[in-house]
Amino acid sequence: MRRIWTRYAFGVAALALALASGSAAAWQCDFLTGGGFIVRDTGAKANFGVGGGCKDGSPTWGHLEYIDHGIGLNVHWTSITAYMEIDSSADANGRPTGARFICGTARTNLVGDVDWVVEARDTGEPGVDDQFIIRLTQSGVIVYTTEFDSDHTLGGSGPGGGNIQLHKPNPSTTGSFGGSCPALFVEG
Amino acid sequence: MHHRNSSRLSSTAAVIAVLGGLWGWPAVSSAQLLPPLPVPVGTLLGVTTVLGGTGTLVAGTSGVLQASDATGGVPSLLTGEVLHAVTIGYPDQIDSEASLAALALNVAGTSIGADFVMSRASAVAGGAVGGSNIDGLSINGAPVPVTGDPNQTIGIPGGLVVLNEQQTLPDGTLVVNALHAIVSGVADVAVASATAGLSGGSAKAVQASR
Numbered sequence: 001m002r003r004i005w006t007r008y009a010f011g012v013a014a015l016a017l018a019l020a021s022g023s024a025a026a027w028q029c030d031f032l033t034g035g036g037f038i039v040r041d042t043g044a045k046a047n048f049g050v051g052g053g054c055k056d057g058s059p060t061w062g063h064l065e066y067i068d069h070g071i072g073l074n075v076h077w078t079s080i081t082a083y084m085e086i087d088s089s090a091d092a093n094g095r096p097t098g099a100r101f102i103c104g105t106a107r108t109n110l111v112g113d114v115d116w117v118v119e120a121r122d123t124g125e126p127g128v129d130d131q132f133i134i135r136l137t138q139s140g141v142i143v144y145t146t147e148f149d150s151d152h153t154l155g156g157s158g159p160g161g162g163n164i165q166l167h168k169p170n171p172s173t174t175g176s177f178g179g180s181c182p183a184l185f186v187e188g
Numbered sequence: 189m190h191h192r193n194s195s196r197l198s199s200t201a202a203v204i205a206v207l208g209g210l211w212g213w214p215a216v217s218s219a220q221l222l223p224p225l226p227v228p229v230g231t232l233l234g235v236t237t238v239l240g241g242t243g244t245l246v247a248g249t250s251g252v253l254q255a256s257d258a259t260g261g262v263p264s265l266l267t268g269e270v271l272h273a274v275t276i277g278y279p280d281q282i283d284s285e286a287s288l289a290a291l292a293l294n295v296a297g298t299s300i301g302a303d304f305v306m307s308r309a310s311a312v313a314g315g316a317v318g319g320s321n322i323d324g325l326s327i328n329g330a331p332v333p334v335t336g337d338p339n340q341t342i343g344i345p346g347g348l349v350v351l352n353e354q355q356t357l358p359d360g361t362l363v364v365n366a367l368h369a370i371v372s373g374v375a376d377v378a379v380a381s382a383t384a385g386l387s388g389g390s391a392k393a394v395q396a397s398r
Contacts, residue, residue, distance in 0.1 A: 036287070036304060076257075
């Protein structure tokens with residue numbers, strides 16, 4: 001198992017990812033899909049559906065739908081720009097587990113167009129310990145994030161629900177992890 | 189909170205093994221190019237609406253189909269948000285998944301709500317596995333415990349609601365509907381439907397007939 005980072009701050013993750021790049025053996029690009037809801041520290045519920053992966057040689061397959069009912073934020077993806085490996089492993093049955101960054105652009109109802117990055121983690125079944133974190137930026141400035149909430153799980157240690165699933169590669173995924181992720185590399 | 193996950197190994201594993209071969213599914217043939225067997229919903233009703241549908245991926249082909257939307261609905265019947273559907277095909281496997289949140293369904297005077305609904309179906313040579321997640325289910329405002337067992341059935345006026353419905357088609361294809369509400373002659377609504385098997389892979393956030 002290669003664990004590149006375990007904490008939630010995207011800045012730390014980005015640094016770790018940069019340091020790790022080129023040193024770890026390449027894990028063939030794959031797919032991640034999931035849906036569910038997290039409960040913000042405010043008590044507000046935020047629902048999501050997400051997908052990411054490589055298709056036809058490009059790490060730009062996927063989607064993101066996200067609604068935070070606490071502030072009435074609605075995020076609808078317009079493009080996928082990156083799909084990056086954070087760490088990869090397998091459960092006792094050989095199923096892939098691990099975390100990925102999915103990045104893209106989106107249209108929102110509150111702050112206009114944004115760049116976004118999602119960290120989605122599949123910890124295996126039944127999925128209650130899977131994690132979802134999202135950050136939105138504009139011109140390199142964070143305009144919304146859940147990364148500093150106390151709980152990112154889909155119900156493991158508290159409220160939340162859903163499931164995130166890492167899928168093995170298929171022949172259509174020929175290509176490498178990577179792409180452009182402006183929302184991941186912000187100043188701060 | 190009612191939060192359940194469930195899965196099972198399809199009892200038709202032997203059928204799939206026979207049809208699909210022991211080492212992988214057969215190459216795409218004319219038989220596989222036939223239209224997939226229909227899921228038996230809405231056959232007596234006039235209009236069928238699909239929200240967040242991937243379309244069908246032919247078994248044995250490598251590819252991936254997706255559909256998503258921030259919100260979706262069928263007027264006077266249901267609303268939902270963060271609609272999500274994916275099907276991924278491999279030479280010897282199909283994974284399908286569908287979900288939506290904030291379900292509000294009103295069928296023939298019965299209101300059905302859920303915080304989140306998801307289904308998944310995965311078929312490989314030799315077996316098929318499916319399951320559902322249902323959180324915060326209520327019927328007419330009353331919380332409903334979800335057992336997680338396949339085909340949990342709840343009676344409603346004029347019909348029924350089936351949770352984690354798992355249907356096996358004659359060719360062994362597994363269809364999982366996280367929530368299926370049927371009121372005879374009025375509406376037939378499958379919420380979060382995932383299909384995987386020799387009939388192909390597909391996923392739909394909603395299929396509603398009325």
